Every structure is written in structure tokens, then in C-alpha cells.
Amino acid sequence: MKKVIRLVNVQIWAMLANMLSVGDLKKKKVNVIYAGIVLFTVVLGGTLCYYAYFVGSILKAYNSIEVLPSLFMAFACIMVLFTTLYKVKGTLFGFKDFDLLMSMPVSNGKIVASRIMLLYVLNFVFVFITMGAVTVVYGILARPGLIFYLFNFLAVFLLPLIPIIIASVLGTILSFISIRLKYSNIIYIVLVFLLVLVWMFLPFSIDTNEALAEASKAMADRINTIYPLAGLYSKAVTQGNIMSMIIFAAVSILAFMLFTWGIGKIFVKLNTEVMTGSYKAAYKLGELNISSPLMALYKKEFKRYFASPVYVLNTGFGMALLLILTVCLPFIDMRDLMGDVQLAVSLKEFVPLIILFCMATTCTTMASVSMEGKNLWILKSIPVSAKTIFASKILVNLTLLSPSVLASVIIGIILKFSFIDELLVLLLVVSFALFVPAFGLVINLSFPNLTWTNETVVVKQSTASVISIFSCIGLVAVFYGLIKFTDNFYTGALLFICLIWILNIIIYKVLTEKGVNKFIKL
Incomplete structure (x- = not known):
């Protein structure tokens, strides 16, 4: 025993040690x-x-x-x-x-x-x-x-x-x-x-x-x-x-x-x-398909993503839920759900918050580097730049986030948003969609875990996953706080968009400079 x-x-x-692969913080683990x-x-x-x-x-x-x-x-x-x-x-x-x-x-x-x-x-x-x-x-x-x-x-x-x-x-x-x-x-x-x-x-x-x-x-x-x-x-x-x-x-x-x-x-x-394993396949010689380095890496990342149920279940549920809500929305009486008082104003605040929250939980890049594990050397040895590798990982995340743009348009049409309201929601969604994957990748490069023995540790329990998800959700809370602080949806939304674009510029600059150096040193 x-x-x-x-x-x-x-x-x-x-x-637990793999959850916190922080290097200099080992004594405080x-x-x-x-x-x-x-x-x-x-x-x-x-x-x-x-x-x-x-x-x-x-x-x-x-x-x-x-x-x-x-x-x-x-x-x-x-x-x-x-x-x-x-x-x-x-x-x-x-x-x-x-x-x-x-x-x-x-x-x-x-x-x-x-x-x-x-x-x-x-x-x-x-x-x-x-x-x-x-x-x-x-x-x-x-x-x-x-x-x-x-x-x-x-x-x-x-x-x-x-x-x-x-x-x-x-x-x-x-x-x-x-x-x-x-x-x-x-x-x-x-x-x-x-x-x-x-x-x-x-x-x-x-x-x-x-x-x-x-x-x-x-x-x-x-x-x-x-x-x-x-x-x-x-x-x-x-x-x-x-x-x-x-x-x-x-x-x-x-x-x-x-x-x-x-x-x-x-x-x-x-x-x-x-x-x-036990694999059976009838191999046939056929025409070889040639892709650009970026597209080849993109396809590889996409296949790796769907090969891991725990990865998909923990990063894809937000988008799946958003799509289901979008499909069900025409059959929901919003007045029964939210009441008659200031319904239009409430929906303008409520809809973007729900969309951004679902996007915040759909961050695949927070584990995309760690998921390479001990095979990372293979990725680093191929004749492509680190920026191309980063782009492929970000593109996979953007692909998964792309339904949020369609959902925001459909929801705006169903709820009869004005052109200005619809445009503002789209700007919010696009700005946040560019932020989530880049931020997740920067965090994963800062807190990589390449020695895992279980994918669940990387996807659900690692330092990078916790920081990425909760930070993105925290930004959604900041958006809500700006609306309440300014007491105006338009002012709060514009301030939040400006904040996100400032963060985007900083993050992409960090990713293309320090991020490349960190990736090379892994």
C-alpha cells in the first residue's frame, strides 16, 4: 500500500509541477x-x-x-x-x-x-x-x-x-x-x-x-x-x-x-x-497536393487540434454555444426573458458581452506551443521562420473565432439593431478576435510546458491556460465596467475598442520580437 x-x-x-513551468518561480511553486x-x-x-x-x-x-x-x-x-x-x-x-x-x-x-x-x-x-x-x-x-x-x-x-x-x-x-x-x-x-x-x-x-x-x-x-x-x-x-x-x-x-x-x-x-494501434489502409499512389509553408502548417495545426478531444472540448465549447444561441434566438421572446423596461438598451449591452465571453473561452494558442511537447524540435528544424509558425497557430484560432462575426450579424438582424449598433458590435468582435489568439500565444511562449505526459494538464491546468482564459474574461468584465462607468454604451464600446487596439499593437510587437527569441530558445 x-x-x-x-x-x-x-x-x-x-x-502540479507541470502546471507551473515558470522557470525562475520554481521556489514559489x-x-x-x-x-x-x-x-x-x-x-x-x-x-x-x-x-x-x-x-x-x-x-x-x-x-x-x-x-x-x-x-x-x-x-x-x-x-x-x-x-x-x-x-x-x-x-x-x-x-x-x-x-x-x-x-x-x-x-x-x-x-x-x-x-x-x-x-x-x-x-x-x-x-x-x-x-x-x-x-x-x-x-x-x-x-x-x-x-x-x-x-x-x-x-x-x-x-x-x-x-x-x-x-x-x-x-x-x-x-x-x-x-x-x-x-x-x-x-x-x-x-x-x-x-x-x-x-x-x-x-x-x-x-x-x-x-x-x-x-x-x-x-x-x-x-x-x-x-x-x-x-x-x-x-x-x-x-x-x-x-x-x-x-x-x-x-x-x-x-x-x-x-x-x-x-x-x-x-x-x-x-x-x-x-x-491497429491501422488498416489501402494506399494508392495519386497526385501530390502542394501547399505553401503557411498553409501546410495551418492544416497540420488544424488536424492536431481535432485529434485531441480534451483540447476541443475546453476551447471550442464557447463558439458552439454561441452558434446554438444564434440559431435558437428567433424562437426566444426577449421581452419574457429580460422584461419590457429599456429592452433595446439592455440588448445592446447584453449581446456584445455574451459574444465576447464566448470568444474569450475560445483561445487555442494558449496551449498550441506546449502541445508540441517533445516534438517541438521537429517544428523548429523545418525551413520556415518562427513568424510563419506563429501565423499558422493564430490562423487556426481565428478560424474557430470566425463564427462570432457571422453570429453578430445574424443576431443584429434578428434583434433589429440600427446600422451604427451593428457596426459597433462588429468592430468589437473583430478587434477582440485579433487580440485573443495573439495574447494566448504570447502567454504560452512565456509559460511553456513541453514535458507533459497528459494533454489535460496543458489544456486545462497549466499556468498559460489559466492566465489566458481568465485575462480574456477579465477584459470582458472591463468592457462591462466601461459601459457602466460612462453610463453610455457607445462611449464605453469605443473606449474598449481603443484599449483592445492598443493592446493588439503591443502584443503583436512583442510576439514578432521577443516572442521569436523565446521560441528559438525553447
Whole structure:
């Protein structure tokens, strides 16, 4: 057991260290890590508490407050299922340090246990924050006895187990499919997008609070039918049923132990299959297509982007959401949504903010250099300039951001914006579209991570990704602040456009001078 714990500890700290590849700040890494974890916990916990209190207040008004814990338990399990699906390949199978681990004087069973425990630890953080939030809110609204807190505390440690098993099985199947099917990544990405969108838009399909309460009851009943452990959990924590708690714990632990044992038996074989692959193709000699260096690099970057589901899911969801909102807009009554008071003024402020926010989350360049990993030397050795390489990475990001221009035009037509309003929104979108990829690339060059063993670390958890995304979102907040400070949409928008263009000029100058030197030194 000591070896398993030691392996898990090494893997977690290696992952955290890779998140903060900052060079001169190595001595401060631990403090930065702790500060980041605390900030993440506070922000996520506060958001979940707010949402739990909103739903819980409605449920309490209709005498259905006991549904709240099971709803959030289901939410936590679903999120564990979704996030583990794309972590399986790279954590349990197909991870880059497989050969190194297998050469160590540790049994296969202990290596398997350490990899599964790593998945557990990564998911436990989210489950703990989620269930902690609902525990606080339920305690305030329902005033339960001590048994609720005791059982809920024990259940938190057991909740991730079954979803991890299900996700690991599905992830393993997807890994094998990806070996044999050409477009499996695209299919997987689309399915995950659809599932997340259904979960997001379900609350908005309900018109009244009473309907929300009834829908929550029905949803809880359906969850208990599909996932019996949810019913056992609900009886244990809300009714204090000791037998339900014992069965819930026994099933979760036994299933996890059996899964670990079963994976251990086929671990080496599965990794060998996943890492070596099985490709079948009928090669035919045909006409060779010739592209310019920039276009060839652009195509290569685009293929690399869609070859990584975690990359697409974390940087493409904003644009996908914007397009869906644009398509659905003609069927939405904006007066019901926002009220009659100063509707036109509200929409002029609201629409650009939504578009810019979606753009801020669509920054691919914040990881494009790091994603080259140990193969960066190949890119640096080809006879093209660093500026051409930068241009190819920026063009991929601009391609993904281009739907925002079309969306802004369509939304303006649907909402009957004046010519001036439409022109101003377009200027905002184009200016911000030029800023996002260049800024992300500068940040990635400043905080590269070329020693990663898991793409998730680079895309979601690296210093570059955190700085890029939150800085871009922060600029959207600055835009809103300028509107409120000047008390005039046009003045605030023009000031923001001027600010963005000043930043664009500075960033592109830095990119073509210092950025080139940093790239050469990598």
C-alpha cells in the first residue's frame, strides 16, 4: 500500500509541477499551487452554493427539499463521468510514462491501483466541493439531524467510485474505437457537446417555479430508477436509513475493488494495443497536393487540434454555444426573458458581452506551443521562420473565432439593431478576435510546458491556460465596467475598442520580437 500511495503522490506532484513551468518561480511553486487551489475552491464552491440555494428555496416552498441532495449527487456523478471519459486515455491507458513505470520494481497491480487512485483524487476534489456546497445549503434550509452530516461525509468519499468505473469502461472502448475509426474523435466530441448542452438548457425549458419543483421530483425519481445507488444515497442521508448506507458503501467499494482487479489482469495488454494501434489502409499512389509553408502548417495545426478531444472540448465549447444561441434566438421572446423596461438598451449591452465571453473561452494558442511537447524540435528544424509558425497557430484560432462575426450579424438582424449598433458590435468582435489568439500565444511562449505526459494538464491546468482564459474574461468584465462607468454604451464600446487596439499593437510587437527569441530558445 505504501508503494501505491507513493506512486500517487509522485504523479500528483508531477502534474502540479507541470502546471507551473515558470522557470525562475520554481521556489514559489508550492505557494502558488496552494493559492490556486484555494481560489478555485472558493469560486466554484460559492457558485454551487448560490445555485443550490436557488433550487433548494423553490423545492422547500413546495415541500420537496429532500430532493436537493440527490439532485446534486447526480450532478456530481455526471460531471465525474464526463470528465473521466477523456482522462482515461492518458491516465489509465496510453500514458507517456508507461515504459518508465513498467521498468520500476513495482507489480502491475500496484501500478494499476495508483493510476486508478489518480483518477479518483482528480475527481474527488470536484465531488468534495459540490457535496460540501449542497451540505451547507441543505443544512440551512432543512435543519437536518447529525446523522445527515455523518452519512453525507462518508458518502462523499464513495460517490466518485462507480462513475469512475463506468467512465473507465466507456473510455477504454472509445480508445479502441479511436484506433480503428478515422473520425471517432469528432463523433466523441459531438456526443459530449450534446450531453452537456442538454444538461445546461434543461432548467430553461421549465416555465415556472412550480414546474421546476415538479420536474426536480420527476428527475430524482428517474435518476433513482436508472442509478439505484442514488436512491440508496437519498434514503441514507435524508431519512437516516443505516441499511441503505451500508449497502451503498458495500456496493461502491466492492465494485471498485473488482474493477481494479479486472483491469490489472489486462492492463499491459490493453496499453500495448492502445499505444501500438491497429491501422488498416489501402494506399494508392495519386497526385501530390502542394501547399505553401503557411498553409501546410495551418492544416497540420488544424488536424492536431481535432485529434485531441480534451483540447476541443475546453476551447471550442464557447463558439458552439454561441452558434446554438444564434440559431435558437428567433424562437426566444426577449421581452419574457429580460422584461419590457429599456429592452433595446439592455440588448445592446447584453449581446456584445455574451459574444465576447464566448470568444474569450475560445483561445487555442494558449496551449498550441506546449502541445508540441517533445516534438517541438521537429517544428523548429523545418525551413520556415518562427513568424510563419506563429501565423499558422493564430490562423487556426481565428478560424474557430470566425463564427462570432457571422453570429453578430445574424443576431443584429434578428434583434433589429440600427446600422451604427451593428457596426459597433462588429468592430468589437473583430478587434477582440485579433487580440485573443495573439495574447494566448504570447502567454504560452512565456509559460511553456513541453514535458507533459497528459494533454489535460496543458489544456486545462497549466499556468498559460489559466492566465489566458481568465485575462480574456477579465477584459470582458472591463468592457462591462466601461459601459457602466460612462453610463453610455457607445462611449464605453469605443473606449474598449481603443484599449483592445492598443493592446493588439503591443502584443503583436512583442510576439514578432521577443516572442521569436523565446521560441528559438525553447
